[in-house]
Amino acid sequence: MVVGEVAVETDVVIIGGGPGGYAAAIRLGQLGKTVVLVERDRLGGVCLNKGCIPSKALIHSAEQFQKLGDLSKMGIKLPQESISMDLNVWQDWKGGIISRLTQGIAHLCEENGVTMVKGHATFLSDDRVGVETDGDFETYKFEQAIIATGSRPFIPSFIEVDGEYILDSTASLQLKQVPESLSIIGGGYIGIELGMAYAKLGTKVTIIEMADRILPQVAGNLVKEVSQHIRKLEMDVLTSARVEKATVVDGQVHLHVHSEKLGSKVIVSEKSLVTIGRVPNTEEIGLNRAGVITGEKGHITVDMECRTNVPSIFAIGDITPGPALAHRAAKQGVVAAEVICGMPSANDSAYVPYVIFSDPQIAGVGITREEAERKGYSVKTGRFPFSANGRALATNEMKGFAEVVVDEKSHILLGMHMVGPDASNLIGEGVLALELAARVEDIALSIHPHPTLSEVWMEAAEAALGHAIHIVNN
Amino acid sequence: MIEFKLPDVGEGMHEGEIIQWLIKEGDAVTQDQPIVEVQTDKVNAELTAPITGVVKTILFSAGDTVEVGTTIFTIQEEGELPSKEPASDERDRSQLQPCDEEGGDRLASPWPPEAGRALATPFVRQMAREMKIDLQLVMGTGPAGRIIESDLLQFAQSNSDLREHPVHSNDRILRKREPEKKVNQPTSAETGMEERIRLKGIRKKIAEHMVKSVSTIPHVTHVDELEMEALKELKDQLKAYSEDKEIKLTFLPFFVKAIVIALKEFKTLNASIDETTNEIILKHYYHIGIATNTSEGLIVPVIKHADQKTIFQLADEIRQLATEAREGKLSLEQITGSTFTISNVGPIGGVHATPIINYPEAAILALHKMEPRMVVRDLEGVIRLMMNMSLSFDHRLIDGVTAVQFTNRIKELLENPIRLVVEMR
Numbered sequence A: 001m002v003v004g005e006v007a008v009e010t011d012v013v014i015i016g017g018g019p020g021g022y023a024a025a026i027r028l029g030q031l032g033k034t035v036v037l038v039e040r041d042r043l044g045g046v047c048l049n050k051g052c053i054p055s056k057a058l059i060h061s062a063e064q065f066q067k068l069g070d071l072s073k074m075g076i077k078l079p080q081e082s083i084s085m086d087l088n089v090w091q092d093w094k095g096g097i098i099s100r101l102t103q104g105i106a107h108l109c110e111e112n113g114v115t116m117v118k119g120h121a122t123f124l125s126d127d128r129v130g131v132e133t134d135g136d137f138e139t140y141k142f143e144q145a146i147i148a149t150g151s152r153p154f155i156p157s158f159i160e161v162d163g164e165y166i167l168d169s170t171a172s173l174q175l176k177q178v179p180e181s182l183s184i185i186g187g188g189y190i191g192i193e194l195g196m197a198y199a200k201l202g203t204k205v206t207i208i209e210m211a212d213r214i215l216p217q218v219a220g221n222l223v224k225e226v227s228q229h230i231r232k233l234e235m236d237v238l239t240s241a242r243v244e245k246a247t248v249v250d251g252q253v254h255l256h257v258h259s260e261k262l263g264s265k266v267i268v269s270e271k272s273l274v275t276i277g278r279v280p281n282t283e284e285i286g287l288n289r290a291g292v293i294t295g296e297k298g299h300i301t302v303d304m305e306c307r308t309n310v311p312s313i314f315a316i317g318d319i320t321p322g323p324a325l326a327h328r329a330a331k332q333g334v335v336a337a338e339v340i341c342g343m344p345s346a347n348d349s350a351y352v353p354y355v356i357f358s359d360p361q362i363a364g365v366g367i368t369r370e371e372a373e374r375k376g377y378s379v380k381t382g383r384f385p386f387s388a389n390g391r392a393l394a395t396n397e398m399k400g401f402a403e404v405v406v407d408e409k410s411h412i413l414l415g416m417h418m419v420g421p422d423a424s425n426l427i428g429e430g431v432l433a434l435e436l437a438a439r440v441e442d443i444a445l446s447i448h449p450h451p452t453l454s455e456v457w458m459e460a461a462e463a464a465l466g467h468a469i470h471i472v473n474n
Numbered sequence B: 001m002i003e004f005k006l007p008d009v010g011e012g013m014h015e016g017e018i019i020q021w022l023i024k025e026g027d028a029v030t031q032d033q034p035i036v037e038v039q040t041d042k043v044n045a046e047l048t049a050p051i052t053g054v055v056k057t058i059l060f061s062a063g064d065t066v067e068v069g070t071t072i073f074t075i076q077e078e079g080e081l082p083s084k085e086p087a088s089d090e091r092d093r094s095q096l097q098p099c100d101e102e103g104g105d106r107l108a109s110p111w112p113p114e115a116g117r118a119l120a121t122p123f124v125r126q127m128a129r130e131m132k133i134d135l136q137l138v139m140g141t142g143p144a145g146r147i148i149e150s151d152l153l154q155f156a157q158s159n160s161d162l163r164e165h166p167v168h169s170n171d172r173i174l175r176k177r178e179p180e181k182k183v184n185q186p187t188s189a190e191t192g193m194e195e196r197i198r199l200k201g202i203r204k205k206i207a208e209h210m211v212k213s214v215s216t217i218p219h220v221t222h223v224d225e226l227e228m229e230a231l232k233e234l235k236d237q238l239k240a241y242s243e244d245k246e247i248k249l250t251f252l253p254f255f256v257k258a259i260v261i262a263l264k265e266f267k268t269l270n271a272s273i274d275e276t277t278n279e280i281i282l283k284h285y286y287h288i289g290i291a292t293n294t295s296e297g298l299i300v301p302v303i304k305h306a307d308q309k310t311i312f313q314l315a316d317e318i319r320q321l322a323t324e325a326r327e328g329k330l331s332l333e334q335i336t337g338s339t340f341t342i343s344n345v346g347p348i349g350g351v352h353a354t355p356i357i358n359y360p361e362a363a364i365l366a367l368h369k370m371e372p373r374m375v376v377r378d379l380e381g382v383i384r385l386m387m388n389m390s391l392s393f394d395h396r397l398i399d400g401v402t403a404v405q406f407t408n409r410i411k412e413l414l415e416n417p418i419r420l421v422v423e424m425r
Helices: A019-030 A045-050 A052-074 A087-111 A189-200 A220-232 A326-340 A369-374 A390-394 A423-435 A440-445 A455-464 B122-130 B149-157 B201-216 B229-237 B239-244 B252-265 B311-326 B400-415 B417-423
Strands: A007-015 A035-039 A114-118 A120-123 A128-133 A136-147 A151-153 A181-185 A204-208 A236-238 A241-249 A252-259 A263-269 A271-274 A278-280 A313-315 A354-356 A361-366 A379-385 A401-407 A413-420 B002-005 B015-021 B034-039 B044-048 B053-058 B065-067 B071-077 B219-227 B271-274 B279-282 B288-294 B297-299 B340-344 B363-377 B380-394
Touching: A007 A019, A007 A128, A007 A326, A019 A035, A019 A045, A019 A087, A019 A114, A019 A326, A045 A052, A045 A087, A052 A087, A052 A189, A087 A114, A114 A128, A136 A326, A181 A189, A181 A252, A181 A263, A189 A204, A189 A220, A189 A271, A189 A354, A204 A241, A204 A263, A220 A361, A220 A413, A252 A271, A313 A326, A354 A423, A361 A423, A369 A379, A369 A401, A369 A413, A379 A455, A401 A440, A401 A455, A413 A423, A413 A455, A423 A440, A423 A455, A440 A455, B034 B071, B122 B149, B201 B297, B219 B400, B229 B239, B229 B252, B229 B380, B229 B400, B229 B417, B252 B288, B252 B311, B252 B340, B252 B363, B252 B400, B252 B417, B288 B311, B363 B400, B380 B400, B400 B417
Parallel strands: A007 A035, A007 A136, A035 A114, A136 A313, A181 A204, A181 A271, A204 A236, B288 B340, B340 B363
Antiparallel strands: A120 A128, A128 A136, A151 A278, A241 A252, A252 A263, A354 A361, A361 A413, A379 A401, A401 A413, B002 B071, B015 B034, B015 B065, B034 B044, B053 B071, B219 B380, B271 B279, B288 B297, B363 B380
């Protein structure tokens, strides 16, 4: 320890100001704790600055752009001159959204008495953290700490992301020009979301996926609807294919791809995007000095109260095992804050919803039919297509369906899944239903507003009971 | 593989003692075959196999006390492949519970639906944490076995261990976990001079029952005395005859008979109040409970349809029930359903008492010591064989006058047993 070092004393230090970290900070502030929130980059983390929010802005813009083509059949006549997308203007618009949100968070932290510190934090011991800011070094002594350092894109060693030709998801949202062609390594949800968005803006997109289909983590029947639309957008999808080499030749990316079906092949594109997965940021924060143990993949295992193996140190968000989702992190952040304040809080829910902003969108909560059968349930399902929903037709969004998975014995809902327009918003009903241990009748008997997309849940529930109104029941 | 959890075989029981295993690990069993004998608060029960299969593991041995809801043995279904042991996790998970639901091979148990948690809403789960209740131990009474708020309150109320944690379900914000207070700690001067015994089994049941009765029913006790000369004479006359029939005749069957006759005339004494619906239930059957002392505590075996039985039949049944009660052999059926209770404390002694009604009945009659007493007859002091009786009654249902008329009727029948004979059926 540095001689003469003076540590700033605080109740709690939080490392990382993403959706998990800032939620924890605000909750702790509400509960009267002194909090130091350390963020090395910008408040809001990946989610706000280079993930969820900017990507949704891009997806929304691309969707609007593409929909222009559908307007003529509704009688809307556009001027004949060609329509174009100016990504420079889009970048400004995106920047406005982000700065508005980050300012909002900073304001909330401030109002709740949270001390925000910019810098890189490392543990010095199990009760001290050092923060380096532009060459200065400050030490904080804490009662409890919350680690919320998040994750970053995983880049295989043979690929070098240069931000110019070979991009990670962050760089792909900072383009000033719509690329002519884009090859995407990894057909997971990030690759599909961004790939479809660029395809709508006119980019020739090729997706290379190692598994035998895109979105391998998602139930096949949901993905089918997305695959159909991918074909419509004239995107190329190579499955069971492996990228072996990536080089930049004359301002073009050459991807050397191998698959059993195609043999070896070189795919040339203007830009390439790597979206293989994410790795937790747990290496550079001095975990060993604090005594916090990480698992094989660098994740920190926690209990339901988000405690690590060191009782005074908590971990939340992408660095804990489980899906890297902002809403999971935010919940864990609140739980950790409340546990620190002696409240009987716990992250006890099995119902973390998933949302994919593909076109059509995919969203779900709970288990799928296959998972339920594997667990030994006798399962009943009910399905209702958007093509039979009036509102979907009236907004020209007829793709997809809603499905409920029900335990045949008790009629308790086990899962609700959906592919279709606005699935991301519609899944809220599913989360509430499952958390409240609802039975399928509870949804079927509730009056759903007409004409809305939400009616598909009611009809799917009725279908499970054998009496949906707007389809012929088997 | 099915995990067999100790069910609630009595009414609201929370634990049971394993008396003996009727099978051993590895035995093949058929569905409904008796597996284990369990003793609960008041009854013994044989638990049977839920399916046909092989008993894999027995988790408790005879003599163990097990809480309801705890797995006591596992049984593997016929033809089911042995489930593989969950692979030991590569990570160090000592004292850590995984937070996510992704990892870990869980055993397939189709019922109850697990989906990673007990069947309860987030609010109820939060409330359970505040009350320090393990939801796995709570029986849900909501739709499809859902655990609802009242189930937690019920569970907490009947679990004395939790009494010291009061619940303020809406007051969770900002409430910090206080250091646990030790309630009723002996002061230093008394240390070592007290003994603490856990309130459990029959004693706990009695305690709960008494509190329920007294806190619900406004009790009034009315005391009167009986002259027993005539009844004693009748009983003595029957002595030889009853010995011939190998029946030990006591006064009690005569009391049962007189009470039943009086109950038929004063219907509100053979009744209950249903507080949930605000209704009076008049019962047209006469099941008489006989409070009986056992080494474990008070038990009330019931003589069903006492109005349809002869004095000898009653005498025989009373003796038999008392024996079985002392040997702990009574079934749940034999200790429930009484409509009126007699507490015969006379043989032990005492002048009068304020007995507590056996909830939800309307009255209880205590019979006291029979003894020669100086009484006044025709303005002269004479010695007569006398006995007191104390009737506690539910004043919501029964007015004082009715209660006195009721005991007067019993008195009339027993002081002139010939009247008892003509009223008998």
